[in-house]
Amino acid sequence: xxxxxxxxxxxxxxxxxxxxxxxxxxxxxxxxxxxxxxxxxxxxxxxxxxxxxxxxxxxxxxxxxxxxxxxx
Amino acid sequence: xxxxxxxxxxxxxxxxxxxxxxxxxxxxxxxxxxxxxxxxxxxxxxxxxxxxxxxxxxxxxxxxxxxxxxxxxxxxxxxxxxxxxxxxxxxxxxxxxxxxxxxxxxxxxxxxxxxxxxxxxxxxxxxxxxxxxxxxxxxxxxxxxxxxxxxxxxxxxxxxxxxxxxxxxxxxxxxxxxxxxxxxxxxxxxxxxxxxxxxxxxxxxxxxxxxxxxxxxxxxxxxxxxxxxxxxxxxxxxxxxxxxxxxxxxxxxxxxxxxxxxxxxxxxxxxxxxxxxxxxxxxxxxxxxxxxxxxxxxxxxxxxxxxxxxxxxxxxxxxxxxxxxxxxxxxxxxxxxxxxxxxxxxxxxxxxxxxxxxxxxxxxxxxxxxxxxxxxxxxxxxxxxxxxxxxxxxxxxxxxxxxxxxxxxxxxxxxxxxxxxxxxxxxxxxxxxxxxxxxxxxxxxxxxxxxxxxxxxxxxxxxxxxxxxxxxxxxxxxxxxxxxxxxxxxxxxxxxxxxxxxxxxxxxxxx
Numbered sequence: 001x002x003x004x005x006x007x008x009x010x011x012x013x014x015x016x017x018x019x020x021x022x023x024x025x026x027x028x029x030x031x032x033x034x035x036x037x038x039x040x041x042x043x044x045x046x047x048x049x050x051x052x053x054x055x056x057x058x059x060x061x062x063x064x065x066x067x068x069x070x071x072x
Numbered sequence: 073x074x075x076x077x078x079x080x081x082x083x084x085x086x087x088x089x090x091x092x093x094x095x096x097x098x099x100x101x102x103x104x105x106x107x108x109x110x111x112x113x114x115x116x117x118x119x120x121x122x123x124x125x126x127x128x129x130x131x132x133x134x135x136x137x138x139x140x141x142x143x144x145x146x147x148x149x150x151x152x153x154x155x156x157x158x159x160x161x162x163x164x165x166x167x168x169x170x171x172x173x174x175x176x177x178x179x180x181x182x183x184x185x186x187x188x189x190x191x192x193x194x195x196x197x198x199x200x201x202x203x204x205x206x207x208x209x210x211x212x213x214x215x216x217x218x219x220x221x222x223x224x225x226x227x228x229x230x231x232x233x234x235x236x237x238x239x240x241x242x243x244x245x246x247x248x249x250x251x252x253x254x255x256x257x258x259x260x261x262x263x264x265x266x267x268x269x270x271x272x273x274x275x276x277x278x279x280x281x282x283x284x285x286x287x288x289x290x291x292x293x294x295x296x297x298x299x300x301x302x303x304x305x306x307x308x309x310x311x312x313x314x315x316x317x318x319x320x321x322x323x324x325x326x327x328x329x330x331x332x333x334x335x336x337x338x339x340x341x342x343x344x345x346x347x348x349x350x351x352x353x354x355x356x357x358x359x360x361x362x363x364x365x366x367x368x369x370x371x372x373x374x375x376x377x378x379x380x381x382x383x384x385x386x387x388x389x390x391x392x393x394x395x396x397x398x399x400x401x402x403x404x405x406x407x408x409x410x411x412x413x414x415x416x417x418x419x420x421x422x423x424x425x426x427x428x429x430x431x432x433x434x435x436x437x438x439x440x441x442x443x444x445x446x447x448x449x450x451x452x453x454x455x456x457x458x459x460x461x462x463x464x465x466x467x468x469x470x471x472x473x474x475x476x477x478x479x480x481x482x483x484x485x486x487x488x489x490x491x492x493x494x495x496x497x498x499x500x501x502x503x504x505x506x507x508x509x510x511x512x513x514x515x516x517x518x519x520x521x522x523x524x525x526x527x528x529x530x531x532x533x534x535x536x537x538x539x540x541x542x543x544x545x546x547x548x549x550x551x552x553x554x555x556x557x558x559x560x561x562x563x564x565x566x567x568x569x570x571x572x573x574x575x576x577x578x579x580x581x582x583x
Contacts, residue, residue, distance in 0.1 A: 015187025021128065021576060022186070025135035028568060033139060035561065036146075044554050045146040048153035048544040056234075063157040064235040064423055070541045071416040072454050 078551040079151045079543050084525070085555065086143050088518055089562040093137020093569075095517050098212065098259055099266015100130040101205030103299055105198075107292075112198045118583065122288055124189065125581035126270065127201070129573060131186060136569040141215070143558070151551065155532055155542035160236035162228050162245060163218050170214035177207030212262075213255050220251035222533050223524070224321040230445055230536075232422050232438060237536075250321060253313040254524075260307040261520060264480055265513040267300025268506075271487055273577055275506035278497045285580050286497055293491050301484035308477055312374060318527075319375035319383070320397075322534060324459060325527035326375060327386045328466040331360050335385035335394065341370035344471070347464050354386045354460055386463075390456050403447075405456035408535075412451030415444035449536040461529040469522040476516035483509055 019026070053059040073081070104126040111119035145167065148156045156163070184192060184200035192200070221227075227244030228237040239245060274289035274296065319326045326332075331347050332339070333354055345364035352358070369379035376383060376397075384402070388394050392404030403411075422437035453459055487506065490496040528534060532542040 011187050011191055012183060014191070015183065021572065022131070024572065025132060028565075029135050029138060032565065036139065036142065040143070040554075040557070041146060044550075044557065045150040047149040048151075048546070049149075049157060059157060060233075060235045063154055064232075064419070066154050067158070067235060067541065068416060068420045068423075071413060071451050 073548075075546065075548045075551060076540050076543050078548055078555060079546075080539065082151065082551055082555040082558065083144070083147055085558055085562070086140070086147060087521065087525075089558075089566070090137070090140045090144065091517060091521060092514060092566065093133055093140060094212070095262035095265040095514075096133045096269060097130065097137060097208050098205070098262030099264065099269065099303075100126060100133065101208055101266070102263050103266050103270050103296060104130055105202045105205050106295055106299065108198050108201050110295075112194055118288070118291075120189075121581050121583050122292060123201075125288075126292070127185060128576055129269075129273070131182075132569060132572050132576060134182070136565055136572075140562075140565075151544055151546065152532070152542050153544040155537060157236060158537055158542070159222075159533065160234070160238055162221055162225075162237050162239050165239065165242075166214040166218040166221075166246070170211050173214070174207060174211040177203060177210070181207060209259055212259055216255045216258055217246055217248075217251045219524075220248055220254050221245055222531075223254075223528055224248055224250040224317070225533055225536055230441075230448070232419055232441055233426070250317045253310060253317050257307060257310040257314045258520075260303050260310055261517050263303035264300055264307055264477075265517060267296045267303060267484070268480065268509050268513040270296030271300065271484075272506045272510040275503040276577065277580065279500060279503035279507070282580065284583060288581055288583055290491060290497060293487060293496065297484045297487040297491065300480065301488065304477065304480045304484060308481070311474075311477065315374055316377070322528060323384055324386065324389050325461065325466070325523075327384065327389060328461045328463045328527050329470040329523060330371060331463055331467045332371070332383070332385045333360050333387050335383055335388040337372065337382045338369045338380045339371040339375075339383040340366035340368045341374065343367050345467075347467060349464075354390060354457055360463075386460055390460070405450070405453070405459055408447045408450040409453050409456065411444045411447040412449060412453070414451075415441055415448045416451040418444070419448075446535060449531060449533065449538050449541075452538045452541050453530070458530055461527050466523055466527040469519040469526070473516050473519040473523060476512055476519070479512070480509075480516070 016022075016026075049059045049062065053062050104123050107119055107126060108123040110116075111123055148163075181200040181203040184197065185204050188197050188200060225237070226248050227239060227241035229240050230236075231238050245251075271293050274292040277285040277289040315326070318329070330342055331345065332342075342361075343365045345366075346362045348358060348360055348362045350358050351360045372381040372383050373379045375381070382394065384394055389402070390405050392402040392407060394402050396402050418437040418440040422434055422441060425431075425433035425437055450459075483505070487496070487502070490499060490502055496502060530538045530540070532539045
């Protein structure tokens with residue numbers, strides 16, 4: 001079992017170590033994920049309902065009222 | 073532009089960019105798996121290097137495109153909060169399954185595919201390559217299930233206590249005919265794009281007269297063209313299935329796709345046409361076409377599987393009164409609006425009665441709500457004509473998609489003829505055609521999505537929730553800001569992908 005886990009570890013470790021173009025791609029992925037989760041998600045995409053309601057009961061009340069009020 | 077326009081534009085922008093990466097992932101996954109299968113069977117190192125090369129291009133596209141879909145989920149929570157709450161777990165469940173499956177399958181098998189050469193057995197490596205593609209395809213399945221539910225909401229019940237739709241039949245959601253057809257058609261379109269990409273890139277080596285890569289290019293072209301021809305043929309067949317489902321579930325979308333206003337028996341299909349810009353409203357007497365070439369009876373045949381069947385046009389759907397397939401008489405949109413308003417009113421009464429502990433009123437209100445729930449969304453429609461989507465956009469996008477689909481079949485047939493019967497390596501003109509076909513592959517896919525999404529307007533969920541009710545009350549400026557941030561970010565990512573891809577292509581395979 002330990003040997004098998006070691007093989008899996010080596011597969012990943014060697015793979016990452018010997019990457020060529022992969023290093024650029026990983027840098028790109030990490031930058032993208034950082035922008036997405038640490039900037040966009042936090043500053044630009046808060047959960048709207050979490051901002052207007054504290055719990056599920058208030059959320060359903062809020063959305064229900066929206067569904068009723070938006071009827072012309 | 074209003075808040076709703078900016079919110080839609082932002083979502084469309086994100087979805088368009090996401091769909092630049094996804095189809096190539098699906099398509100290249102198949103082509104590289106076929107090539108590795110040949111290597112597995114022949115043990116010829118040439119095929120190993122060929123498969124590895126296309127895997128590298130797959131990896132670049134995969135890396136740049138990965139997680140772009142998550143931004144759509146951010147937008148659901150921020151920009152489309154009413155929608156997100158209203159759809160409840162029906163939308164959440166497929167997306168959650170997709171996330172888990174994608175993460176575990178792709179993270180495991182992509183790693184083995186890239187890092188496992190000479191470290192795992194050839195069989196295990198081949199299985200990992202296939203499973204990478206299968207994982208991506210299964211991911212697509214769940215996303216398309218969620219999308220199809222919006223086009224044809226089934227397997228759910230609206231719960232007025234929670235203001236959410238609750239899943240009552242998972243199988244109906246997961247295997248609705250709309251989902252099955254959409255999945256097949258969409259995935260096959262990805263295979264077509266992947267094949268076009270392989271043929272186009274290979275032709276670039278021939279165009280540049282790189283003798284070292286000549287054999288590689290010609291053999292890749294053969295695999296790409298055969299895969300593309302089969303996929304494009306199947307794509308046409310599943311497109312017919314998808315069109316039939318649209319006719320059954322979204323007749324207004326079908327009518328818009330055809331610029332079809334006056335319904336008739338034995339309706340013809342517009343093979344080619346130019347819409348009349350003077351046509352301003354569905355009910356005016358202006359001829360909708362300046363020019364058209366029609367295939368008689370074809371629309372009835374495709375929409376109802378009967379060349380003499382009646383197909384309702386935009387005016388018929390607005391006015392109602394025609395006999396539907398199930399024998400019932402279609403309601404007019406005005407009647408549906410009245411029933412929708414009634415549903416919203418009793419929904420309000422239900423909530424008040426429940427809060428006041430008036431059980432009898434609450435039960436009566438709930439019964440009336442359930443009766444009128446199929447028309448709930450119509451209650452938000454101000455004018456009957458608001459249920460007509462943008463006809464020119466839907467009409468032309470549909471034709472662009474279909475014509476390009478037909479062109480791709482012809483393209484692959486010509487490529488196969490030239491590569492087997494002539495010396496394709498000397499045909500410079502064909503190299504250019506193949507290269508220029510790559511962007512056409514993307515245009516066809518985007519046009520297809522424009523038909524699917526713009527053609528169903530004003531609905532975000534067919535007949536249940538219009539787009540203007542689904543949207544959150546954010547400030548327009550904040551949506552504008554994020555729109556331009558995305559435009560910048562996605563453009564940078566696209567430039568990065570094209571740059572890295574071109575560099576790798578120039579370098580060529582290690583033969």
